[in-house]
Amino acid sequence: MANATTDGGRLGHEELGWTLGVLLRHYQDEVGQVLADVPQGHRGFQVLASVVHGDQRSQLALAGHLGIDRTVMTYVVDDLVTAGLVERQVDAADRRQRRLVATTTGRQRLAQLERDVRAAEDRALSSLASEDRTTLRHLLAAAACAIRQIEPVRDPCEAVEGALQRG
Amino acid sequence: MANATTDGGRLGHEELGWTLGVLLRHYQDEVGQVLADVPQGHRGFQVLASVVHGDQRSQLALAGHLGIDRTVMTYVVDDLVTAGLVERQVDAADRRQRRLVATTTGRQRLAQLERDVRAAEDRALSSLASEDRTTLRHLLAAAACAIRQIEPVRDPCEAVEGALQRG
DNA sequence: TATTGTTATACTCTATAACTATA
DNA sequence: TATAGTTATAGAGTATAACAATA
Numbered sequence: 423m424a425n426a427t428t429d430g431g432r433l434g435h436e437e438l439g440w441t442l443g444v445l446l447r448h449y450q451d452e453v454g455q456v457l458a459d460v461p462q463g464h465r466g467f468q469v470l471a472s473v474v475h476g477d478q479r480s481q482l483a484l485a486g487h488l489g490i491d492r493t494v495m496t497y498v499v500d501d502l503v504t505a506g507l508v509e510r511q512v513d514a515a516d517r518r519q520r521r522l523v524a525t526t527t528g529r530q531r532l533a534q535l536e537r538d539v540r541a542a543e544d545r546a547l548s549s550l551a552s553e554d555r556t557t558l559r560h561l562l563a564a565a566a567c568a569i570r571q572i573e574p575v576r577d578p579c580e581a582v583e584g585a586l587q588r589g
Numbered sequence: 590m591a592n593a594t595t596d597g598g599r600l601g602h603e604e605l606g607w608t609l610g611v612l613l614r615h616y617q618d619e620v621g622q623v624l625a626d627v628p629q630g631h632r633g634f635q636v637l638a639s640v641v642h643g644d645q646r647s648q649l650a651l652a653g654h655l656g657i658d659r660t661v662m663t664y665v666v667d668d669l670v671t672a673g674l675v676e677r678q679v680d681a682a683d684r685r686q687r688r689l690v691a692t693t694t695g696r697q698r699l700a701q702l703e704r705d706v707r708a709a710e711d712r713a714l715s716s717l718a719s720e721d722r723t724t725l726r727h728l729l730a731a732a733a734c735a736i737r738q739i740e741p742v743r744d745p746c747e748a749v750e751g752a753l754q755r756g
Numbered sequence: 757t758a759t760t761g762t763t764a765t766a767c768t769c770t771a772t773a774a775c776t777a778t779a
Numbered sequence: 780t781a782t783a784g785t786t787a788t789a790g791a792g793t794a795t796a797a798c799a800a801t802a
Contacts, residue, residue: 434642435739438616438710439631440655441729446609447656448736453606464606475601482760488607489614491794496762518760518801543605549735550728558728561721562608568716569615572602649783658771663785685778685783 445546452542460535461501465490467535469498473508473522474532480519487570507531612713619709627702628668632657634702636665640675640689641699647686654737674698 435441453464460466468488478484485495499522502508507528513519524532547555567573602608620631627633635655645651652662666689669675674695680686691699714722734740 435734436726436730437635437638437706438713438726438729439620439706440635441726441733442609442613442616443656444733444736445729446606446613449605449609468604468607471604480760489610492761493763493795494793516760516802520761539604539606546605546736547732550732554728554731557724558732559603559605559608561717561725561728562605562612563603564721565714565717565725566608566611567602569611569713647783659784660772660786661770680783683779683783687784 449543449546452546453539456535456538456542461505461507462498465494465498466502467532467539469495469522470502470507470524470528470532471536474524474529479521480513481522482519484522502528616710616713619713620706623705623709624702628672628674629665632661632665633669634699634706636662636689637669637674637691637695637699638703641691641696646688647680648689649686651689669695 450464457463457467460470462469465488469484472478472484472487478487481495481499482492485492490498499508499510499520503510506525508522508524511521511523513521544555547558550558617631624630624634627637629636632655636651639645639651639654645654648662648666649659652659657665666675666677666687670677673692675689675691678688678690680688711722714725717725
């Protein structure tokens, strides 16, 4: 018999554009309050997080990772620098590139922000059971990492402990 | 030991803002091509779909459902009307409201578009195994429906067959 | 000549305000 | 007085183009 998965037909409330849109708006409402005082809000938080976690090696790489334009990245970083959360360093190996490094203040600020953001995320997904939230997070991470061609993290514990050792 | 689910700490690639953002952009790239000729693109498609499926009873309700401003809704509907896909009808019970109804052309157009969009969605999630795609769709739908306070569909087959009978 | 980052500018998208008509 | 829809306008956000520094 026809079903929503195989008939290729009517999508209704499973249409990805709608579900992703609803979820992202709701997420931004919840998280927006937490990040109200962060320079450039959610963008600033994402840049700071990537810098602290050391994901990317230049502003351009960071822009690609976060899906924003390099001209936008400039003033997002400007504001983070002004706020004393990150610093620009010229890459010695390629002096065109700027390596972004977090200040002590930036790392401390991020640690608290990530706790608050995580709590806001859980509020945004509060309608789901705890195990469903975890499943959703993992599937979203797997899909997003595949799209960005990043090796997905198999074991979240490992990754976190790695981060703790680095930090 | 610390883990990503309970320590409330570092988020990395499980941060919802990033995963939802990556996925939505990728989705828009894929689906954007399919909807290039639809008036107002993805917005126009979503409005047309809601009209055909009879979800909402006025432009304002529709705007809330899709998370867009009522002033935007006006010209999205304008373009769909111009394209002959939907019609505005004054609601007899409240003459301030406009009931949107799909034309025959609009219904036929949507049927084909939904097949194409579904295919594009599957391409966007092609890195996930089939059963993981289904799980992700259901969890996203459950979360989004809860946020919008819509009764989530328990059995997708039922919903589709209901739609088929109505259509 | 190509790339990174910056600046200035133009464009697009969205929200605000004011208006009409209905209730 | 309040609400649905429309229109015009202003604002925010984004992309485009031109430039400097470096490869």
